[in-house]
Amino acid sequence: MAVETKKLEVKYGDKLILKGADFKAEDGQVVTIIGPNGSGKTTLIKALSRYIKAHSGSIYLRGRDIYSISTKEIAREMAILPQVKHVSADITIEALVAYGRYPHLRFGQRMGRKDRKIVDWAIEKTGLRELRGRYIGQLSGGESQRAWIAMALAQKPKILVLDEPTTYLDISFQLEVLELVRELNLSLGITVIMVLHDLNQAARYSDRIYVLKDGDIRQFGSPHKIIREKMLKDVFRIKSHIYQDKVNGCPYFIAHKII
């Protein structure tokens, strides 16, 4: 098991946001978390990535309690791309990707030949070779998201956690990013845990989907099991019809109206 939580509770102040979530991501799978706004998706991601501390319950990273592992060691196992990221516009792609080597360096240590090779590899993998010297400020939304994914790859993680990786991208860049993520999952065996807003994309790119509402996990399972008219009605308050995408072998839906 790559990541597992047991009875995970998270509070903001006095408010209980996650109410005892049991979440599992198996090795080599793409696991997507869906749910309406305010359902606790991002909170779950932030707890998994040790950015906010659990109020109670436990989180296991490959069988070990996450709070018993040093933060650098976690970073060598699991890479995280949150929604909120900052970077100076005058940093090059290459420099950004090289930050991914930070957890592998000791205090004051500089990058060696092996680290540089890994940076090159990450740039290559994300199709940024031609752009590596460009400044982040000059990139399109899709390119800069790929640069961040390259930084995460340079960590050489076994698990990749993404919080809404397609936000602010147009449809072709959205697909480009998701195709890249799926490709990394298939070719490198990286376990992917992500939050997506677009349910049809979740259906298409996931092995498993978790449905969150009001801080509870309502359902989980394969896309075919999850993307159903009843779930869309109960969780998202929409009346819809389900179709089959024969090209990609996954279900998709069209929303007719709000209930």
Add this chain to the structure above:
Amino acid sequence: MKRNMIIIGLVIFSIVGFFISVGVGAVKISPKDIIRSILYGKDTVNYQIIWNVRIPRTIVAALVGISLSLSGAILQGIMRNPLAGPNIIGVSSGGGFFAFIILIVFPHYYYLVPIGAFLGALIATLFIYSLAWKEGVLPTRLVLAGVAVSSLFSAGSNGLMIFHPDRVQGVINFMVGGLSAITWNDVRMIFPYTLMGIIAILFLPNKLNILMLGDEVSTGLGLKVEKTRFIFIIISSLLAGSAVSVVGLLGFVGLIVPHMVRLFIGSDYRYLFPGTIFFGASLVMICDTLSRTLFAPAEIPVGIIMSALGAPFFLYLLRKKEGI
């Protein structure tokens, strides 16, 4: 490679700045004579001028430039705020308030001003940091707490001046920041902190680069965000506090030098730090030379020169550079 060349250029600039600052004044001394006097001419007049007056003053100018600029560069990084400078963590207002208490209320103890200002700067920083703490410190909360606490200390300083109008004259030099009457004692006061700051930042540029990516990304990369931020804040407070204790309120240096260097060199701290060190040192040395010589024999405090020259140059760079 281009960035390395810029740094080499700045090193040369600061060496030139050193010789200008030591050589120019009421008595002009050529670089050759400077070196000769230091090495051989212990009994000459030139040696007296150079060794007892100009060199300590030049060294303090350089160290102050380095300390304030590094402090500003660090704070702009951890706050991710281009307006951050030593003022934002209360160094100027806190240091100023404590210095004012001594200068105005206990003027007989004027020799305690450096120590008082230094302690005041540190206390103000810790005060601001603890006020901003709430399950961690967010940069925006830190900036806001800094603004509030600073205005509190400034109110105290202004109050002191209102109640003791007869003693205001004594604090003016401190307020604008000046380097007159600097001795080797001042060098000893500031040197350890500048050295500590330089050593610390040699090991830490990567941590600051990572911190710039935001708290969540930094955590994801395995950086202990709160601990690192606290260490950086303490380092910048010690740096700026030691500078303020020797020259008074010269905070502007800490705001503009890192920015100017950033415009040439970019935001990567592996290059920004060395660039900031050499440019900060040169700028204050040269401005101090101007402050001594422009209206000689009268002397205008270096803080005024800094602002008068620095601000327009800074604005020029800002207009010229695209995309910022």
